[in-house]
Amino acid sequence: MSPHKAPDSSRRSDRSRRAIYDAALALVGEAGYARTTIEGIAARAGVGKQTIYRWWPSKAAVLMEAFIDVGTRAAEEAGDAGYAIPDTGDLAADLKLVLRATVDELNDPVTEAPTRALAAEGIIDPVLGAQFVEKLLDPQMQLYVTRLRSAQEAGEVRDDIDPRIALELLIAPLTHRWLLRTLPLTHEYADAVVDLTLRGLATGPAE
Template identity: 75%
Template sequence: MATTKAPDAGRRSDRSRRAIHDAALALVTEQGYRRTTIEGIAARAGVGKQTIYRWWPSKAAVLMDAFLDLAGRAAEDAGGSAPGFPDTGDLAADLKTVLRATVDELNNPVLEAVTRALTAEGIVDAKLGAEFVQQLLDPQLALYVTRLRAAQEAGHVRAEVDPRIALELLIGPLMHRWLLRTLPLTHAYADEVVDYAIGGLTPRA
């Protein structure tokens, strides 16, 4: 007598989670964070809203998890890990490479919509804001710190410079322009930010 194999609950759960992630990202991109609802995400994903509430306490939590999943998939596509910070020996060139990539990410419609939503929600939700910083921002900023410390060891950056403050000279202007949307965020602008910052970082005669 033939036996029927029991459904793989874990695989079904993974499919549902991925569908919910994709639905959340798509809806926020299409209609914005405010108009996106748990009910809408559930309908787009083809699940009951009780399924979502079983795994996440809020719409913001769903979006955070979806964003982390998106970053993980991007890392897999890149070969299994997040790309490192280039170190060609030319600090200015390496910084321009990374800031240009940051500009492209911030101008990407999907990433822009989600990042704006999480940034705004993190201001009013301290717990979510801390998670956003810990899981998304700090790992990226740590790469800047490592590269700047290597530049210090090579004598390309003054020994007394604090890498954590120095990286804010690079990231801060991009985020300021991106948040205000008053001026275009371009590669040329990223290059100028590096040139201005480097002028204050290089050894003094």
């Protein structure tokens, strides 16, 4: 008779964490951040609320890790391509491709509410805000820096351009329109942002 095998606590913990991540994202999307509670997340995930409090200090911290987990899983599924902006030799086309994908993500009803919640909470809570920048924004921004530096080496972008400032010219307009809901956030708008930005970055004369 084979000996009894003890339960794998690490596997059980991983399942619980994933269930909590999914519950947090779903509840914020359905009810809004203000109406989402630790108790609600625990009930949705099928765990005790003390389990959540043992791992996270707040619902904002749960949401932050849930977002990081989503990004990690997406990158794993995408493979190496998930860690870089395409470099086809056509900077405008590469940036338009990425900004269009960003538009789709910002407009996705599954992630829009949680993203807004984290951005807003990060303004109120400086510690959370710093984590939001460090863990979620900076890794994505670095991809733009890398692609723009490649364009500088290829002679497409002026040497005196600071890639970090240049990427803000690309990202900030989309974020502004999305946050304020002033006008629809569309692929056409993303393309226009790229075209206008590159007129100021390019080494050749403006068209």
